[in-house]
Amino acid sequence: MLESFYRQGIRTPRTEMIEKIASRLKVYGHIEGKNVFYWFQNHKARQRQKQKEHNMANISNYLHKAHQPVFAAPRRNVVHEEQV
Amino acid sequence: MLESFYRQGIRTPRTEMIEKIASRLKVYGHIEGKNVFYWFQNHKARQRQKQKEHNMANISNYLHKAHQPVFAAPRRNVVHEEQV
């Protein structure tokens, strides 16, 4: 249920929403508002973390295997070539 | 130690007090004034949050379960309506 809310775009629900969700979850056990709050906090953070690691992996992969320079700006009038 | 200060009523200490506390805490590690400052700021904020959730829980409880024929809710300091 929490994940469905998350998928619907809810990231950092307001206290009101939190309490509403918590009250619906209470049928399954002792759920408090702060539990819901922590869930969203953690889920968002870990989603970001995952995304970050994913990007890092891609970049790393790219730097090691790839062929084209990453930030290759069109060169013009290069007079003296330097080693980088 | 910080909590004892807090319990004694210190909420937003002045720079002078902050530095005094920080200097006493330095024996335990690299404590700076801003660390003490953040501590009081966070502690106060989270104390309020807790209180807020407590109130919300009561309200929620009231709205959902306690359908006693009460006509007036003689509550004061109900932090229920916020921005819309």
Add this chain to the structure above:
DNA sequence: CTTGTATGAATGAACG
């Protein structure tokens, strides 16, 4: 049993 991992909780730091 130990090792790895998922997750709730907590807290320092910082933003708007």
Add this chain to the structure above:
DNA sequence: CGTTCATTCATACAAG
């Protein structure tokens, strides 16, 4: 000040 973010701690559980 209220809220959000990043990081860490602690624990439960799974894999080996």
